[in-house]
Amino acid sequence: MENEQVIFQQAKKYDCFYLYDERKIVEHTDRLKRDFSSVEFLYSIKANSAPAVVKCVIAQGFGADAASLAEVELAHEFDVPADKIQYSAPGKRMEDIGAAMDISTLIADSIGEIARIQEIAKAKNTIAEIGIRINPDFTFSDGAGTPSKFGIDEKQAFSLISEWEKLQNVRIVGIHVHSRSQELNANVLERYYRKMFSLADAFQNAIGRRLRFLNMGSGLGIPYSSGDEPLDTASLGAKTEKLMEQFTEKLTGVSIILETGRYAVGKSGCYVTQVLDRKESMGTTFVILADTLNGFIRPCLAQLITSYSKDDAPIGSEPLFTGRDAFQFVALTDETELEKVTLAGNLCTATDIVAKDIIMPKLKRGDLVAITNAGSYAAVLSPVRFSSQVPPAELFLSCHGTVSDASKI
Ligand SMILES: *Cc1c(COP(=O)(O)O)cnc(C)c1O
Numbered sequence: 001m002e003n004e005q006v007i008f009q010q011a012k013k014y015d016c017f018y019l020y021d022e023r024k025i026v027e028h029t030d031r032l033k034r035d036f037s038s039v040e041f042l043y044s045i046k047a048n049s050a051p052a053v054v055k056c057v058i059a060q061g062f063g064a065d066a067a068s069l070a071e072v073e074l075a076h077e078f079d080v081p082a083d084k085i086q087y088s089a090p091g092k093r094m095e096d097i098g099a100a101m102d103i104s105t106l107i108a109d110s111i112g113e114i115a116r117i118q119e120i121a122k123a124k125n126t127i128a129e130i131g132i133r134i135n136p137d138f139t140f141s142d143g144a145g146t147p148s149k150f151g152i153d154e155k156q157a158f159s160l161i162s163e164w165e166k167l168q169n170v171r172i173v174g175i176h177v178h179s180r181s182q183e184l185n186a187n188v189l190e191r192y193y194r195k196m197f198s199l200a201d202a203f204q205n206a207i208g209r210r211l212r213f214l215n216m217g218s219g220l221g222i223p224y225s226s227g228d229e230p231l232d233t234a235s236l237g238a239k240t241e242k243l244m245e246q247f248t249e250k251l252t253g254v255s256i257i258l259e260t261g262r263y264a265v266g267k268s269g270c271y272v273t274q275v276l277d278r279k280e281s282m283g284t285t286f287v288i289l290a291d292t293l294n295g296f297i298r299p300c301l302a303q304l305i306t307s308y309s310k311d312d313a314p315i316g317s318e319p320l321f322t323g324r325d326a327f328q329f330v331a332l333t334d335e336t337e338l339e340k341v342t343l344a345g346n347l348c349t350a351t352d353i354v355a356k357d358i359i360m361p362k363l364k365r366g367d368l369v370a371i372t373n374a375g376s377y378a379a380v381l382s383p384v385r386f387s388s389q390v391p392p393a394e395l396f397l398s399c400h401g402t403v404s405d406a407s408k409i
């Protein structure tokens with residue numbers, strides 16, 4: 001396990017904690033910048049909104065993909081300019097739109113929302129330069145679209161362009177599509193990007209002018225289970241650059257944007273918990289860990305989903321469920337004797353089960369267990385108030401080796 005000394009040090013102070021490693025964030029964001037040299041990146045703050053993490057990714061030159069007004073404001077506090085903060089979410093309130101309008105780029109999510117943006121921009125006596133989120137007539141895997149709670153159907157959007165162009169206080173400067181997360185196959189992503197380039201070209205033709213940006217959303221996956229092949233970002237980057245060349249006449253001057261939460265930070269974090277008790281029950285050995293379901297819910301969710309599903313590999317439901325073995329459990333002990341155990345948590349619910357019948361070194365009270373892949377959709381998703389336990393700390397390990405509270409900067 002990496003950073004083992006730091007983990008042992010911090011475990012003296014905290015029962016349970018997340019540790020985010022700045023070096024890993026820099027490594028992953030540097031790789032994207034190198035492999036996609038002509039693409040602009042936005043960090044999807046909802047993956048991990050700990051201020052130290054957000055600050056680090058922004059310092060790497062990323063803009064912000066904000067899913068709420070609070071995330072818009074966080075990015076704004078870090079001096080990200082309005083054209084590099086894209087606020088995309090369904091169901092924005094009037095107050096959200098009003099407060100975000102001057103400090104971010106609103107991505108309209110519905111036909112009604114465009115009318116509301118117009119109303120607010122008019123009252124402010126300004127022109128809102130916005131993007132619109134489109135629900136395309138295609139998916140990652142297919143040539144046909146599907147109903148979606150996100151965005152405006154492609155056909156509807158094309159039929160309304162001339163109406164929108166008449167609005168006095170709204171100007172559409174970009175389009176946004178986000179179809180799916182956690183794709184590991186570069187060819188699948190390339191096919192999707194190609195369709196996105198064509199969509200942007202068609203949209204420009206319909207609107208009769210150049211767009212400022214084409215936001216292709218995310219999809220960049222990370223290896224979770226030990227059998228996952230990492231996404232070949234070098235190959236995908238080269239394919240993307242080639243596409244940009246092919247479309248150069250049509251899309252020169254249009255910023256090509258990718259958003260990612262998990263690729264930037266997912267592999268940077270682990271969750272550290274400790275053994276509180278162990279017991280035998282009717283032939284099963286239970287190891288009771290501190291703050292699992294309430295501190296890092298996703299391993300418990302994976303157990304729950306796989307126990308309901310008859311399928312060997314139930315399809316993912318990101319970001320709540322990736323797969324049945326998306327997390328590794330690392331015992332931080334020198335013990336060499338192995339045993340089969342069920343890892344459970346200390347909450348008063350039978351669903352607080354982390355892993356069933358896995359082989360681990362023999363664990364005793366006080367031993368530490370680290371859970372991997374806890375840099376994204378981990379702390380932010382966990383029901384920390386459940387059963388009134390102390391929430392886990394979030395710690396940030398800087399490139400210089402210093403450890404600080406990630407929730408403060
Ligand atoms: C959540 C989200 C993302 C980030 O997805 P990852 O899988 O973490 O990269 C990107 N774009 C939009 C619109 C999102 O809602």
